[in-house]
Amino acid sequence: MIQPNHVRPLAAAAAMFAMAGLPVLSAQAEEVPMDKVEQAVKYRQNVMDAMGGLAGAAVGKLRDGFDFGPGLGDIASGLQAMAADIPSLFPEGTDFGETKAKPEVWSDADGFADKAAEAKDATAAFAEAVKSGDKAAMMQAFRDVGDACKGCHEEYRKKED
């Protein structure tokens, strides 16, 4: 079987990277090929918009009390899934073009990872609260999700334009 020459070193590098830097991998994924940068930015925005859509839908259930449409449990677990690994959405090299991400996402990767972890924990806690069925706990947990979103947007997202 013929194998192109460059595959082996690449695979070796990937294996080394995986072994040496597992936490690094999840915090900051590898570079995206040049011809995919715009798609990667758009992909990230779509995931973020999905998160926003789910948060907005949660309010319709929680605050406005709509009992039609999807269940709050599904919405909450969707949110949890979207927020599970936010830093992975910001690979190296996706810091220009139509992005609203500030350079600090990459230059202050640790601070950003901390904020992302807050969102992960808050959405997980919200999903738990929804399972508990306790209305007040759900509302508080949702506020915490909002605080996590705001906290990160405050420091790592450019202002509207």
Added chain:
Amino acid sequence: MHPPWPTRQRPRCSAPIARRGHSRGRGPAAGRRAATVLTGAFAAAALSVALAAGADEQPQSDAVARGEVLFHAGLCGVCHTAKDGPPLAGGRPIETPYGTFYTPNITPDPGYGIGGWSDEDFVRALREGVSPEGHDYYPSFPYTSFTKLTRDDMLALRAYLDSRDAVAQPNREHDLVWYARWRWPLKVWKWLYFEPGPFQPEPDHGKRWNRGAYLAEAASHCAECHSPRGLLGEVIADARYTGAKEGVEGGSTPNITPDKTDGIGTWNADMLSFYLEVGMTPDGDFAGGIMAEVIDQGTGKLSADDRAAIAEYILSLPPKPGAD
């Protein structure tokens, strides 16, 4: 009066406030509070206790409680606190096309804060945009809005500020472009663009609308950031609330008139109230930047009624297309 010519004045509101003849420190405010609840010798004893105890342990008088609402509505803490700095001790940079302003210390410290100010000094600063020494303030301090507060509310705000911890932190000088360093043009600026005087309720509108108008116009000064400014830094009256390309801190601010395409015309009052409470737009997006601070430290701490009032007022503005 000031000489109408430049007198090589450096920005002076950033200099520590010198003690003046009638400076009296924290005594009078604490005395006023105590006197409302206590009488006679008991008052004297309680006063010394109150002065010795930390500010937060003092019983809150009506004025302090009302002042706290205005403090939140007025977003004082947002600008007058530096990132990771002590509350209200100033030093937050306000970046503008004219350079960077550094907000001053408004804690009750008698040397570096406003503890040495008389009530008249405080009222004059908010009503007329004039410092106790008689210089005109730059409109980066939104006295253009605060002038609309009632005198009672100004004094309530003062009482609340007096109840905060004093911080002996000196002010930082503004760092402005050369032509903005003179203060004398501020006299002309004020003559052109500033109309002092308290808010006048509009009898055609209901009580809630008027409460909202008062909070939004006099206290929360929404229009100061959500309006484009002209060459001289003045809010362009016709485009009030249509957002600004160069809003605050280098970012733009959105149009908040109820225009369907450029503004928030697709929001209803309940949606806007909820946004002002938790920071979520009807799209599920969460506020970032300075608006997140405005919500966390300001509108989110108001009563639901006050938020509903602001929402009613903002959505009653004439819809206008976007700025520029």
